[in-house]
Every structure is written in structure tokens, then in C-alpha cells.
Amino acid sequence: MHILDFNKLSLRDINKTLQGSDKNSFFSIRNPKGSHALAVGINKKITVEVVGSVGYYCAGMNKFSDIKVEGSAGPGLGENMMSGNIHVTGDVSQYAGASGHGGSILVDGNASSRCGISMKGVDIIVKGNVGHMSAFMAQRGNLVIFGDAGHALGDSIYEANIYVAGEVASLGADCIEKKMTKKHLSNLENILSNAYVSDYNPDTFRRFGSARSLYNFNVDNAKIY
């Protein structure tokens, strides 16, 4: 294990080390002090644990890597990630997983507003609650919420799935509750199994997705626009 300490190294030093490391390396980052843009642009299978909370865009645009934050994360966690895994033991701020194309994000705490905005294939699991406008314009992937969802969930959603165990304050435009079929239940179980989450009752989840009524412009929908 390699220890990278913010008390001794700069952000550039640490990111350069992570980006240039050998496959299957393991790093522990100490004293992150809420730093922004930490562990971004990693393009190989390495494991990084961050001991402490991080700022904006932690693990942004990564491929293959496993990142664990033992603390909380600021806005844009894992933005545009392509693959790999992120696990945050605390809470996460706005836009977690924004436009993520693949991989998975597991949040033990709560996620703020616009969680999964424009997601394009990433799986996001939030064990707590999510804020308003989560899964806004979500294109592909899955957002699993163990707690409650804020207002306008799934507004203008495309082909992503939303699974919610708690209460939904309100649904956004063109987002509707859909039948939880065997296929979707299996999908939910696979997502959670891949993230090593086992302490749940699948029967408590409801599924939400697109009514697909706004996919093509129609003047009859003018009031919704």
C-alpha cells in the first residue's frame, strides 16, 4: 500500500501519481482536507482509499478504478465516470454521478439535489435520502434510493430506471411509477449484489421511469414545456 499525504504532497503530485501508477496498485490518501478534483482521470484498475472528506468532483471521469471515501464528498462526485466503483461512507453533495456513463456509486448516507442528473449508464445506490430533481434528464442506468426522494424526481427522464424504497415527494415531468416486473426486480438485485449490498427487502422498492410522452415535440404538451 502506498500512502499519499496531503500534508506533504500537492494535488498535482497526488493525481499524477495515481494516473501514472501500475495496474492493481493500492493507495491510501491521508489528510485530503476537502480537496477538489482528487483522484480524477484515472484510467486503470487501481484501488484508492481516501481517509477523510473530499471536495468537488472526486473520482471524476474515471475508468476501471475503485475509490472509497471514508467521509463525505462535495458536488459532482464521480461526474462522467465511465466504469469502476466509488463508495462514500458519509453523505454526498449535489450532482453525484452527473452524466456518468458506467460503473457504480454507493453512498452510505444521503445525497443532495440532482443526484444522477443526465446519467448515461452509471448505477447509483443511495442508502439514505436524495434531494430534489434527482435523475433529471437521466438517460440510461439505475438510481436506487433506500430512503426518500425529494421533489420532481426523474424530471424529463429518458431510459434510466429509478427504484425507491421510501417516500417520493413528487415526480417530475414525464416520470411515472411503473410496474416492478420480474426483469426489473432481477435488475435491482443484480445492481445491489454487485455493490455488495445485501441488507434490504426487495418488496419495499417501487420503480419509476419515463412515460415517453415528451420524446418528440408535440404542441399539445405546451403546458408541460
Add this chain to the structure above:
Amino acid sequence: MKKKSITEPRTSYTFDAYTNSEIRRAAETGIYDIRGGGSKRNLPNFDDLLFLGASISRYPLEGYREACNTKVILGDRFSSNPLNLEIPITIAGMSFGALSAQAKEALGRGASLVGTSTTTGDGGMTKEERGHSKQLVYQLLPSRYGMNPDDLRKADAIEIVVGQGAKPGGGGMLLGQKINDRVAEMRTLPKGIDQRSPCRHPDWTGPDDMEIKILELREITGWKVPIFVKVAGSRPYYDVALAAKSGADVVVVDGMQGGTAATQEVFIENVGIPTLACVRPAVRALQELGLHRKVQLIVSGGIRNGADVAKALALGADAVSIGSAALIALGDNDPRYQKDYEKLGTTAGSFDDWHEGLDPAGITTQDKKLVKRLDPKLGGKRLANYLNVMTMEAQTIARACGKNDLRNLEPEDLCALTVESAAMAGVPLAGTNWIPGN
């Protein structure tokens, strides 16, 4: 018997023929008009400025004999590998999806032939464009369609698109008829549905966040490539100041004559300000921060010829960018397709339904037959010819003003034909020393 009128029939200035036709169209269809291109209004523009060629008080340079530098470096504020361009004219961002792959390839070929850059667009980077562009700017747009860190690292510069001159504050729309399998896959959306590009980035709002976003992009790319920030011409003084303060290497300001693939007509014609009015406030913002020429300024929106290039540079820009003009050079709205345009209910020179995917010139379409009408090699050569002509025209003017570098042109070399353009450009009304507003 019918009474004969003794006066000519009088048409209304307010309710002119176009306005009336638009009212009838709206009443009939119930849908607002969507089209491509930029503003078609008669706006104050660079034609309203004239150069004051040298005579006794100024000393001209000899045309075709004395050198006039056209090279420009973009993005050397923080990046280790700035763009080194042979000419100060770049190709603006236009998406694969809105344009055919052949058109993107042609733009790359033409730009590379003359040593300048081209730019991706909404929808990501195509292999055709990367393969044929020596210097390619990769746009980071609100939609993040096709956004890929691998492509990001292949780029020679990154352009964060905050706004576009045709629609400041607005998002984009690619209608379903242009969404073939390849476009759909690149954008991670089903085939055939309208693809809405949001007006805001999904993971930041405001200049403080943008500063951190720029940091992230630099950390991903190792601080090697320049970061551009593109803003729409709306409040250029404030937007340019904030972009520069946020850490941009280059700021692009796009006036309302700048084109779009598809936006509401009412938006294109009524939101934003003319390109002419953008330049001086943008330059002033950089000057007041002590960053003029350190943060390069690119001006775009309705640039057509070497005179426009020279005028933009004289007002303080470091380079210009062209989009609509580049498409015309490739063959857009060419009279040789007049019969095809007529079948679409329009004429060569007026065609702007780029969103419908039926472009006879094979440029703004994904139709398999139509795209073959554009030969990327020939299109690239035509674009290179056009860029060379624009550059030589600008040099001709610069030499006449006694300048051995296009960027040595200055506001003092200009006067204005109208009070409005004098006020916007901050140069004297012709024959006077009066600058309105000063």
C-alpha cells in the same frame, strides 16, 4: 363598377410579408418555428466600420513584399502545450449529428491544410474529425453527449461551452429525424427521439464552480492543453471577466449572428447582442484585469471575409472563429442545388431547415444518399482556399494600415459609418473625433 383607387396599395412596415407568413404558419401548425443558422436581421455589423489607410501621417507597408505576420498562439496562460496557429481564423464547434461525418472530416481537412484548429460539438468526437484535424478543440457541453475522458486526452484544447450566440441562455435541440443509429449511440439515447441539450451544465453553476471545473479538467489532462471558455454575446464585459478570473486560457465570445443547428426563430432573432457590440466590452474586461493578450480572445458570429477578421482584431480580438461561413465554403446553400431547395419550399441562400435532415448539399444531414454529395477531400480544399483568401485579405488591410502583424491592428485604425456602430465599437464616427458614449 369598382372604384379605382388613386393611391398605391400600401403594405405595413410592422406587418410585412414575412411577419404575416409567420403568423399564418403559427396559426396553422401551432408550433413555433425552429431553424438553423444565426440572426438574419439587419444588425449593426463590421460593414459599418472602415479602415483608415495610411497616407502622410501613417506609413504603409508594401503589399506582396513586406511581411505581415498571421500566426497566433492560443492558450499559453497556464497550459504547457498551447495551440500554435498559422492564421487567426479557427473553425467553430459544430456537432456530429447536426453535421454529417463527411462534413466534419472536410472541416478538419480544410483547417489542417492552412494550419488552424477545428472544434467538435455536441455529441462528442468522431474518428473522422480527430483523424483529419491536426489541432482539434474538444467541447465540454451541458449535455455531455458523447463526453469521454479518452477523447478528452486526445484533444489539443478543451472548450467549456457556457453559451452560444444564437441562443444565450438556451439549450439545443436535435430533432428525431436526424438521429440515426450512430448518432443515437454516441449520445446514449434511443433512435428517433428529439434530443434536448440542456442550457446549464449538470455539475456546476456560476463562476466559483467553474473555476473548480477548470481545475478538474486540468488535473485530468495534466495541465497540458489549453482550456477555452465560450460565452454567448449577452453581457460580454462581465462574462469575459468571470471566465478569465475562473482560470480560462482563452475566452470565446459568440455574437448573435453566430449559427446554431436548431433553435427557435424567436430566440435567434431576439436574444443576445450583435457581434460588433461584443468585442470592446470583452477587451475592456481583459484589459482591466491586466490579462489582454495573456488570455486570448476569440470573436465569432457572422465573420465572413478578411475585412471582418481585420476589424475584429483591430478592436482587440486575438483570433476569430467561423461556422456558417465554413459551411458555405463546403457547399451549403449552393445555387447548384436550387431545384432541390425549391422542392423543400425554399431557395439557395435561404435554406435554414438544417434540423430536418434533408440538406441537398449533404452537410447538415445524416441521410445516406445526401451525405455522399459532399466529398470531404474537395470540401476540405475549398475551405482551405477560403481561409487563405480571408487571411490574405486581412493582411492586405493590415499592410495598408502600416502593420506587420495582424494583431498590431488597433481601434485607432478604424472609424464608423453610423452613430450606433461608433458607440458599439468605440471608434469615432467617420470624419469626426466623436465616439458616442465617451
